[in-house]
Amino acid sequence: MYNRRSGFLxxxxxxxxxxxxxxxxxxxxxxxxxxxxxxxxxxGDYMEYMQKMSEGMMNADALAIVSMIYAIICIVxxxxxxxxxxxxxxxxTVTGPAIVKDKAYEVMDKQRGLFExxxxxxIPGLILLALGGQVVxxxxxxxxxxxxxxxxxxxxxxxxxxxxxxxxxxxxxxxxALILGPVCEELTFRGLSYNYARRSLGFWATNxxxxxxxxxxxxxxxxxxxxxxxxxxxGALYEKSRNIFVPMALHxxxxxxxxxxxxxxxxxxxxxxxxxxxxxxxxxxYVGYELVIRAIPQRIDIEIR
Numbered sequence: 001m002y003n004r005r006s007g008f009l010x011x012x013x014x015x016x017x018x019x020x021x022x023x024x025x026x027x028x029x030x031x032x033x034x035x036x037x038x039x040x041x042x043x044g045d046y047m048e049y050m051q052k053m054s055e056g057m058m059n060a061d062a063l064a065i066v067s068m069i070y071a072i073i074c075i076v077x078x079x080x081x082x083x084x085x086x087x088x089x090x091x092x093t094v095t096g097p098a099i100v101k102d103k104a105y106e107v108m109d110k111q112r113g114l115f116e117x118x119x120x121x122x123i124p125g126l127i128l129l130a131l132g133g134q135v136v137x138x139x140x141x142x143x144x145x146x147x148x149x150x151x152x153x154x155x156x157x158x159x160x161x162x163x164x165x166x167x168x169x170x171x172x173x174x175x176x177a178l179i180l181g182p183v184c185e186e187l188t189f190r191g192l193s194y195n196y197a198r199r200s201l202g203f204w205a206t207n208x209x210x211x212x213x214x215x216x217x218x219x220x221x222x223x224x225x226x227x228x229x230x231x232x233x234x235g236a237l238y239e240k241s242r243n244i245f246v247p248m249a250l251h252x253x254x255x256x257x258x259x260x261x262x263x264x265x266x267x268x269x270x271x272x273x274x275x276x277x278x279x280x281x282x283x284x285x286y287v288g289y290e291l292v293i294r295a296i297p298q299r300i301d302i303e304i305r
Contacts, residue, residue, distance in 0.1 A: 008197060008200070008201075008209075010196040011192075011193040011194075011196040011197035011209065011210065011213075012193070012213070013192070013196070014078060014081070014187075014188045014189070014191075014192035014193050015188055015189070015193060015213050015216075015217055017074075017077075018070075018074050018078075018184070018188050018217070019217070021070055021073055021074055022070050025066050025069055025070050025073075026066060029057070029062065029063075029066050030057055033053070033056060033057050033062075034053065034057075037052075037053045037056065058161055060161065060162055060170065060173065061170050061172055061173075063161075063162060064162070064170060064172035064173040064175075064176055065172050067172075067173075067176045067180075067181070068172055068175060068176050068180055070184075071176060071180035071181055071183070071184040072180065074184045074187070074188065075180065075183055075184050075187060078184070078187040078188055078191060078192060079187055081192060082187055082191040082192055082195075082244065085191075085192065085195055085196075086195070115243075115245075116297075117297030118295055118296065118297060119294065119295035120295070121291045121294065121295045122246075122291070122292055122295035122296070124288075124291060125287075125288045125289070125290070125291025125292035125294075125295055126249055126250050126253055126288065126292055127253060127288070128284050128285070128287055128288030128291065129233070129250060129253075129284075129285055129288030129289050129291075129292060130250060130253035130254040130256070130257050130288070131257050131261075131284060131288075132281045132282070132283070132284030132285030132286075132287075132288055133230060133233065133254060133285050133288075134254055134257040134258050134261070135277065135278075135281035135284075136278070136281045136282060136285055137226045137229065137230060137258075138267060139267060139278050139281070140225075140226055140229060141155075141222055141223075141225075141226050142267060144222055144225055144226075145222060148221070148222070151220070151221045151222040152222055154220055154221075154222070155220055155222040155223055158220055158223075169259070174259070177255055177259050178252060178255055178256050178259060179252060181255065182248060182251035182252045182254075182255055183248055183252075185214065185217070185251065186234070186244060186247050186248040186251055187244065188217075189210050189213060189214045189217075189231065189234075190210065190234055190235060190238040190244060190247050190248075191244050193209075193210045193213055194206060194207075194210045194235060194238060197209055197210060198239075203239050206235070206239075207232055207235035207236065207239065208232070210231065210235055211227075211228045211229075211231030211232045211234075211235055212228055212231075214227050214228060214231035214234075215227045215228030215229075215231060230254065233250070233289070234247035234250065234251060235247070237250060237292060237293075240293060240296050241296045243296075246292070246296070250292075
């Protein structure tokens, strides 16, 4: 039988396994590169050799390829896991109102198709929410960075080491940041963690827990705090739609706006412009959110007695 403790523990399982895969591949890459470097060591200056080897290990394109492999492994693994969780779990393994509603949603989705009933306004809604949300998150990160300068410095160094600078974007990092990463993360957090926690907890507790896990997975405090903030929006859309492709699409658009349009974002050079841009961004985000929510078909109302 399902209980709150097992639900909470299972909600940690997917992030834990994702972390193990990520770290395992990183260690494997370092071992392979060290072996290759040692086999080509010509006996020259040892310190210079160690410096070159360290720089080679941190090559942005190589790290991006490792990230792509990590994402592909998790997408396949967690995609199968998510499907089995949503559609093949025996009815007597879980209890409670949340799972009864989940089962009803699943039957409804099977009968009418995954996207049947959605309004076309979900497309402009997702775009507006991604654009507005990206600017709002830029304000948030600037504010937090002003309070914690060391967090901002660490974040900038991390982005440089990963090749995330707009003028140095390679194909591997673009594929990972814009497609593979968002798909992998949504399957991990909204697909698995959220569903497990939701079977024993209410919406707000579930959404906050999974958003915090999403933030922690980024492994740096500045980006992690921003990820936790936007993770609340991803979770709210998943709760409303029970369709993993809705937060997944928003995540892809959000990353695209940040990676390719970040150089066009301005926070204003005067107090008036600063607050005007923030206000417009909040308004655009709200309009986009409302369009998305209204585009999602009405789910059946089930009263649990």
